[in-house]
Structures are given as C-alpha cells and as structure tokens.
Amino acid sequence: MKHPSLLHIADFTYELPDHKIARYPLEQRDQSKLLIWGSSQNLMGAGHGSEVLESDFAPIRENTYANIADELPTGSLLVFNNTKVVEARLLFQKPTGGLIELFCLEPADQYEDITTAMLQKGSVQWKCLVGGAKKWKEGSVQLSVEASSGGGADAGGGVAAGGGAEAVSGAGLRIEARKVAALPDCFLIEFHWEPAGLSFAEVLHLAGDIPLPPYLNRATEEADKERYQTIYAKHDGSVAAPTAGLHFTESVFSKLSEKNIRKAYVTLHVGAGTFKPVKAEQMKDHEMHAEFIDVTMETIEQLIAHVEKGIIAVGTTSLRTLESLYWIGVKTIRNPHIAADNLHVTQWEPYVSAGETAENKIEQKNIPKEYTSSGDIVLPSATESLQSLLQWMQKNNASRIITKTQIIIAPGYSFKIIRALITNFHQPQSTLLLLVSAIVGENWKKIYQYALANEYRFLSYGDGSILFVH
16 A cells, blocks of 8 residues: 555545535534444444445445434443634724734744633734735734624624623723734734733634634624534634534433443644645645644543543544544653653654655655654554553643644554544545545545435535444
C-alpha cells in the first residue's frame, strides 16, 4: 500500500449535488438517518431497529440515531468531543464608515492554550481572517454593543447584546481592533475592549456571530445558536461544530446507559482548517492544520478500562484526538522524561514511528528526512501506551494533557485505539474522506453511492453513519 504522503486526492472524489447538502437540521436531532457499515462480527450489539440490506451493498444497514444504542456493543465506550463553538465572526466599522469582518481563528502563540486566551480580560491577540483587508490600510476599527438593543448586527457595524445584555451596562460594550502583523494565511489582530472586566469569551458571546460552514451558503440564524452546538458542549474554542455529536439527545443517552454503554469526553478545538480544501495533487504537499487537544486523567483511565471492550469515536475530531493520545503515549515510553512542550503530534509522525516508508523518498520534498526512516519497529499495545501516558501525567502532576495535534489519518494508517467511528458524510477531496477511507478501504465509494441514492442528507447538518474498522 502507498505511503499516505503519496496518495492523490483526485482518487477520493465523488459528485455531490447541491440539493443533497442539508442547509438546515431536522426538527428533532435524533431522527437523522443512520447508515451502519461493518462485518457481522463487529455488530455484536445489533438489535431490532435496523434493516439489513442485500446485494452489493451488504453489510450496509439502516436505522436512525434514536436507536443507535441498538447498533453498538454492550459495555463499549463512546468518546465525545465537548468543545463549544464560539461566536467567532465580528463585524467592525472603519472611521470612514466601511465594514470589516474579522474571523477569529486561534490565539496568538504566546498563550499556552485556547482556554487561557479565552479568559483574557481587557485585551488579547488573535489570529484572524480579515474580510475587506485591502480596504483596511491603517488605524483601528470599532465595534459597539448596546445593552438595551435587540439581537443581530446593524448596518453600521454595531452588534446587539441580545440575551447577554445583562453582562454590559451604561455605555455598553466597546471593542477596538488593530492589525499587528500580516501572517502567511491570516493577520495577527490585537483587541481591546471596555468594560475590561469581561473575558474574551464573553466579548465574543455578546458581539459575535456563530460561523456556519461556507458550504451552507446562508447567513447565521437565531436557531443556529442552539442547533450548531452539541447538547454537551462545554469548553469555548471551536470555529466549527463536531457535527457527529449534533444528533445526540438526552433520550439517546438514556438508551445508551440502559445498555451499559459508557461515555467519555475529550476536547479538540476545531479550527477553520477543517474547511481547508486539499489543493495539492499529492498529500505530501498538503499541510494539515494543527489543533489544540485537552484530555483529562479521568478520561485516560476510562480509555484504559475499555480498550478490550471497544472504544468508539463520535466524530472525526474525537478519533484524531484518541489516535493522537496513542502516539503521545509512545513518546512517553521512548522518553519518560519528555517535556510537555514536546508532546504534540506532527502530521507524518505516526507513520515514522510505525517504521513505514514512502515508495519514493525523493518525491517527499516536504517530509523531513527523519520521517522516512526504515526498519521493523515493535509498537506498544494501546493499553501499554495509555498506561505510560497516565504514569507520565502522575509523575508530572498533570491532571490533563494539553497539546496540539496535526495528525493526518489516511489509507495505510493502522488504528490503535478505536474500533468504530460515528460520523456524518463529508465533502469530496477532503482529508475527512481520507480518514473514512482509512477505516473502510475502497468501500467508501459504495457507502457514499448508497447514501446518495437513498436520500441521505450530507455535511454538517446532514445524516450520519457508524463505520466499523475494516
């Protein structure tokens, strides 16, 4: 099999008609359709609600999210991403009256993590996309929130506080932004605001809009503030929702509990890179976006207890976090004294650590030499890796792991932690489709063909699937 760096993205495409994209969510979260793919030995918990399909599409089955517990093994562990989407779009006004939109991507490098940056009061620096950057030559731009106003942005760039009006009083909220530096793909922006006692998370909540995915091709509406969040969203930091979790309700959680299916939570703050198209012909020339992950010691202990019973990732972000944890654990085995600053997982690191090599090293111009080493390497088990990570945390008095991951999961990857993925249907020629192919192989084409032919709704607000590792 080809090294993932040599894959051609054109091999991972399909035709997605515009009318198949779900512009809005269903009225009830858990009524979304659920496609199940996997062999009979993986479907230990299959129950009465699913329909087994014949012919070329076996082992595809159908159900709804309301009955997802029927499709999962008793005693397994579902891992959710509890990140919360922030109101990352801010509409400012220049002194001349023109409007400038700032899309907050991630904090400046001086902050330890997103949470630290979100809690800054009075001022903060953030990496942003700037709409209308050519019109913003110099100086600062302004944004106002009036405490007594209704919701929404007005034509002059002022934004109403709506339900958060109690947080500001008197003159309301005043925000000033200025450009600090031009970066390769964005700008470094410094924000100042009054009242200075508000955190940046509170400022965004009062003044910003939820950033819907560009392919929805519509403005944010009031309902999106609730529906573009999971019901368990907890930690501010994402600019896109972990959409596989949008289908889960308290009723679904009750059914999972009745079947002794446990829940665990990780945090991966989803960056705008999740929408970044793959423009390179070969993956060796595509740089994966790095994202913050935050995982508690309690979650690590839950993972260790369920490795043999079965760990199922709810969403691609949970999966990338879980598989990253394995490779972080490998780091702690190889270097028990490793510093926290060196725990991050780079794009090709797992393939190097596994001793996999590219078929043509000469072509790997963007992959460091040490990432193409050869030789048979015996890797630790998932349990050994996670136990080593837990011991490292205990030794370093770390109640949580906070680092970044840039991991790319594509055909050729050998899964270490997860046995299945719950996920929506993804865009053509995307890294998420590569991840799906890593799980089900070439069967992704049959799965997507079936979904298109049977009225499944695609992308963020669409239907979903359970994919058992092939």
